[in-house]
Amino acid sequence: GGGGAPKPEKKDDATEPDVKEEEDSDLVPMTVIFGSQTGTAEEFSETLAKEAKKNGFKATVKDIEEYDHEEELPNESFVVFLMSTFGEGQPTDSATNFDMWMKEQEDTSLLSNVTFCVFALGNKQYEKFCAMGKRTDKYLGRMGGQRLMKCGIGDDDASIEDDFMEWKEAFFAAAGARFATSKSEGDEKFTAEWTVDILDGKEAETYNSGFKPAPEFKDNIEMAKVITNKERRQKCIDGGSTREVIFDISDLSISYITADNLGIYPMNDPNTVQTILKKLHTDPDTVFRFQNHDKHLGLPAICSAKDVLLWHLDINNPPKKSLLNVLAGFAGDEKEANTLKSWASPAGKEEYKKNIEAPHMTILGILEAFPSLDVSFGNFVELVPKIQPRFYTISSSSNAQPSAISITMSVLKGGVCTNYLKDLKPGSDYAPIFVRPSTFRLPSKISTPIIMVGPGTGLAPFMGFVQEYEHKSKANGGKPAEGERVLFFGCRKRDVDFIYREELTAAKESGVLTGLQLAFSREEEKKVYVQHLISQQAQALWKMLSGGGYVYVCGATAMGRDVKEAFVEIARSEGGKSAEEAKAMLDTLQDSGRYVQELWST
Structure with missing residues (x-):
């Protein structure tokens, strides 16, 4: 990602004495590291750090991408990793280097002075569920690290927040016992960490409205x-x-x-934004400066109230329980405060489902349903999750x-x-x-056979592939490249949702696609899906695979699972392998980049 100017060195005179240092001196230091793709692991890390103090710990939160693991990790005394898994068992973009480094380490005493703990985040719909977190736990142990407790598991297919809250209780109990810390009954009240100022005069006048990325955002946007x-x-x-x-x-x-x-980056609905700003008694054109003291902001440091809500706050998803719990402290009416607290409590699981999840109540719904909430704009911006x-x-x-x-x-x-x-x-x-970048890359040799499976919008990358081969064919005087290129596409009905019908038919006629297999699930008595067509083509597909062919699968996780099973069965029936060997063969193809999946949970 995108470089930028080096950070200025801190001047000596800038280090003012920290009043809090004395009261913090008897706290046990703890480093919390996150590898996050959609912001959940980062959010959980911040929650963990906020609750650390009352449990006797002084927490520092770091993004794995900004953490010098080679230098710093062996010198930690207590470190916690919250690691998300991306796609099929891959690390998040931010954790790729760390993942490679762990796999290469052979020193079994490198982390012998380090106590560690891992919370793994994932989604059960994927075959390699929570693989990155589990791998981190395994490798840290292999490097001699002292495991505080078994790896925690969070499943985004159910309620990952409930999983985290349960793990967090167990974690602080185990950590408190290991480091003999004392629990203080800290005040549950929210303490703002951000500094929020209203800008006026020239700074406000020169403000240009529109989208700007957060300062920590590394991609070129x-x-x-x-x-x-x-x-x-x-x-x-x-x-x-x-x-x-x-x-x-x-x-x-x-x-x-x-x-x-x-x-x-999507833009929120302007009418909803206007209504929220009214509720917060904030003029949309007021320009603010936000500071989060060396931590990620998730939005530009200087931004108008309207732009913050239009581009940067996630105001569309039901608020998490942790947010309801904090908001309860801003309710002037005791009854309202108690309702929010009860919805956020472990005992209020069903209430939360019924009142928040099922009706898909958003933050605006909360502000309307609990009129005694009195939250300042600055606190609101700090508290509400940022758009991903x-x-x-x-x-x-x-x-x-x-x-x-x-x-x-x-x-x-x-x-x-x-x-x-x-x-x-x-x-x-x-x-x-x-x-x-994605994991979908065409083989370097143009004649290598390719099998593409993409029902519905899973067709997207293969339209790119078709265009690519058409382009090569034109450059070759209209003669398609050698080798086989078979596409399996599925939808409900051919006259309803057969997207790119003309382009695909033309590609088949010109020889750019040597095979086009279509499954229309709602046209027959018995539903036909892409995996059924794959099974029917077993012999031809086995020949392509045996000849060094590549398989690309794009679409929903359930389809991906069914398609993989169909290929395992082909390796068994056509390749004469045992069930074990067939599965192992598919895993090997996957590891070597010849069986590539980009799947999404539904």
């Missing part, structure tokens, strides 16, 4: 003009819609490789279309980003975009 925004389904029944949105990058410094991921970018697999080829990026997305009911994107007007509207 730019405003890109929308040049196409069109429906791709034949019929939009039951509110279903799949759109293709194309961004012009000809004047930007952004570039991409076919099937990379496009990150987009959304990622879409790019559906264009960088060779065929270097100056524009296409994405293909299903518009989701209540989906913040897809609903923001669907309303952008071509030719006049812009969106904040950036590019991240």
Whole structure:
């Protein structure tokens, strides 16, 4: 990511005496490190650090990407890792270097003076559930670290916050026993850590409204003009819609490789923003300066009230229990405070589900339902989670279309980003975009056989692949490359949601695709899905795999699981392997980058 100026050295005279140091001197130091992709691990780390003091610890929170593990880790006395798993058992972008370093360590006494503990975050829908956290726990132990307690597990498919809260209780009990700390009955009241000032005069006058990234954001993010925004389904029944949105990058410094991921920051609904600002008695045009003293802000240091809410706060998801608990302290009415506390408590699980989760109540709903809440704008901004970018697999080829990026997305009911994107007007509207690499890379040899499986919007990267091969075919006087290229696509009905029908049919006719297998799940008595077609093509697919072929799978986790099982069965039936050997073969293909999946949980 994007460089930037070196940080100025702190001057000696800037280190003023810290009044808090005396009372902190008997606290046990603890380093909390997070590897986060969507902000959850970071949020949990902050919660852990806030509760550390009353448990007898002085916590320092660090992003794994900014932590010098080689130098610092062997010298820690007590360290806690909160590690998310990305995709199929991979580390988050921020933890890739740390992951590689751990695997290479052979010194079994490197961490012999370090007590450690790991909380792993993941989603049960994925085959390699919580793999990064489990791996961290295993390797830290292998390097001689003293394990405080067994690795904690958080499942985002159920309630990851409940998992974390249960683990946190057990963690502080174990840590308190290990380090003989004393618990103080600390006041539960919220103490602001941010400094928030209102700017006036010249600083406020020169403020330019619009999206700006947070100072810690490392990717190169730019405003890109929308040049196409069109429906791709034949019929939009039951509110279903799949759109293709194309961004012009000809004047930007952004570039991409076919099937990379496009990150987009969505904008919140302006009417909701206006209503919240009224509730907080804040003028939308007031310009603020935010400081979080060496920690991540999640928003620009200087920002107007309107821009903070439009671009930077997650005001669309139901508030977490930890937030309700803190908000209870801002309620003037005791009854309201008690209701919020009870919803946030372990005993109030069902109440929380019924009142918050099921009706999808947002922060605005809370402000309306509890009128005695009196929160300052600064506290509100510090407390509410920050918006995370959304990622879409790019559906264009960088060779065929270097100056524009296409994405293909299903518009989701209540989906913040897809609903923001669907309303952008071509030719006049812009969106904040950036590019991240994906695991989808075409084989270096053009004739290598490829098998593509992408039902629904899982087709996106393969439209990029099709464009890429068409581009190569044109450069070759219209003659398609050697080798086989088979695509498995599935949708409900051919005259409803068969996206890119014309392009795929043409690619099959020209030989760019040597095979096009279509599953329409709602056209037959018995539902047919892509995995059924794969099983039917067992012999041909085994031949492609045996000839060094690559498999790419894109779509929902459940489909990914079924497709992998179908390939395991092919290795068994066609390759004559035992069930164990067949599974091991698929795992080997996956590890060597010949069986690649990009899956999302639903």
